[in-house]
Amino acid sequence: MKPFRERLREIGYVEGQNVMIDYRYSEGKVERLPELAGEFVRLNCDVFLTIGSEAAQAVKNATKTIPVVMAFGEDAVKLGVVADLARPGGNITGMTSISAEIYGKRLELLKETVPKLARAAFLWSSTTLGAVDIVKETEIVARFLRVGLQSLEVKGPDDIEGAFRGATKGRANGLIVGAGGFLSFHQKQIIDLAEKNRLPAMYSTVSYVDAGGLMTYAEDRSEMFRRAAEIVDKVLKGTKPADIPVELPKKFDFVINLKTAKQIGLTIPPEVLARASRIIR
Numbered sequence: 001m002k003p004f005r006e007r008l009r010e011i012g013y014v015e016g017q018n019v020m021i022d023y024r025y026s027e028g029k030v031e032r033l034p035e036l037a038g039e040f041v042r043l044n045c046d047v048f049l050t051i052g053s054e055a056a057q058a059v060k061n062a063t064k065t066i067p068v069v070m071a072f073g074e075d076a077v078k079l080g081v082v083a084d085l086a087r088p089g090g091n092i093t094g095m096t097s098i099s100a101e102i103y104g105k106r107l108e109l110l111k112e113t114v115p116k117l118a119r120a121a122f123l124w125s126s127t128t129l130g131a132v133d134i135v136k137e138t139e140i141v142a143r144f145l146r147v148g149l150q151s152l153e154v155k156g157p158d159d160i161e162g163a164f165r166g167a168t169k170g171r172a173n174g175l176i177v178g179a180g181g182f183l184s185f186h187q188k189q190i191i192d193l194a195e196k197n198r199l200p201a202m203y204s205t206v207s208y209v210d211a212g213g214l215m216t217y218a219e220d221r222s223e224m225f226r227r228a229a230e231i232v233d234k235v236l237k238g239t240k241p242a243d244i245p246v247e248l249p250k251k252f253d254f255v256i257n258l259k260t261a262k263q264i265g266l267t268i269p270p271e272v273l274a275r276a277s278r279i280i281r
Contacts, residue, residue: 003222004049004071007229026055028185030127033058041066047235049228050094052181053129056081060092067235070094071228072221074130074179076246085246093241094231095224097249099134103176104141106217109254110174110202111145113215113272119148121172121199123163123190126155128180138176147174160186164193175201177208187211198264206255209280214260219249253277 005021013019022045024036037058040048048066050056053073060068060081068091070076076096082088085096111117122138124131135151142149150170152163167175175194177183183190184205191213194201203209203216231244257280261268273279 001225004225004229007226008232011229011233013233026181028182030054030181034061037062047232049232052179053079053081054127054181056092057129060090064091066091067241068092068094069228069231069235069241070096070246072097072219072224072249074099074128074134078133079129082246085248087242088244088246089242091241093235093244093246094228095247095249097219099130099179100137102217102219102252103134103138103178106176106202106204107138107141107145107147107149109215109217109272110176110200111147113268114174114200114266115269117147117174117200119150119170119172120174120176121150121152121163121167121170122176122178123152123154123167123183124178125180125182126153127182128178131178131180134178154182157186160189161193164197164199167199168197172199175199177201177203177213179204187213195260195263200261200264200266206253209255209257209260212260213257214264214266215254215256217252217254220251220253223251224249256280 015021026032033055041063048059048068049071050059050068051071056070056073072095074097076082077085082092122135124135139149150172152166154160154163177190187208191211201214203213205218206216209216234244254276255278256276
């Protein structure tokens with residue numbers, strides 16, 4: 001939220017003076033999102049800012065009139081959150097991502113980082129919208145790269161350790177971690193288990209790598225939140241969300257944590273390091 005609030009300030013909104021931001025957080029419990037969305041509808045807020053596809057879907061189900069700006073989320077058209085990028089229709093606009101394509105790129109970079117990658121485990125949550133399709137589309141890239149892809153579905157917190165045991169049993173020598181609020185909430189546990197099992201892991205957001213994860217290739221969410229603030233400004237000044245095209249991210253970051261690589265005994269090839277936009281030493 002920091003870049004969002006900073007951009008709002010730059011535009012001229014000062015919290016406590018001409019704008020009030022109220023927050024609700026699901027704490028990884030996606031099933032709570034409809035209740036939280038309904039609470040804001042009853043409070044009659046002027047605009048929603050949603051973080052993640054699950055939140056956008058919950059708000060879409062809760063209101064057809066209050067404007068909604070997505071800060072980020074998976075493919076909003078494919079998931080049915082908006083009708084079209086250029087003409088979203090309805091009361092929702094903002095920023096969305098290219099989920100299926102980006103996972104293929106992540107697997108490709110993981111393969112370049114671990115040239116002997118033979119089998120990658122894909123950790124994903126059943127609470128994440130579109131996750132099944134993302135796994136299927138990543139399998140197509142995996143076949144092209146001649147890498148086996150092991151699907152590790154988690155439905156709740158008690159499944160995470162078992163998923164890693166499954167990766168070890170399946171002889172995975174690499175890991176891809178999916179997106180979504182549930183997995184993000186259990187970020188520390190996932191990072192710790194990846195390190196404990198010495199699994200080179202590719203994560204869905206930079207927050208994992210800043211917290212000790214190995215690497216990520218992801219949209220620059222700081223830029224997306226700044227752009228979302230500009231879209232919120234348009235909405236507050238009277239532009240209808242239906243008239244504001246939904247935007248795709250323009251900037252992507254490839255971030256590598258060399259400290260973590262050393263801890264799991266992995267040497268990152270120089271040509272991969274040369275492509276990184278940021279390296280944590």
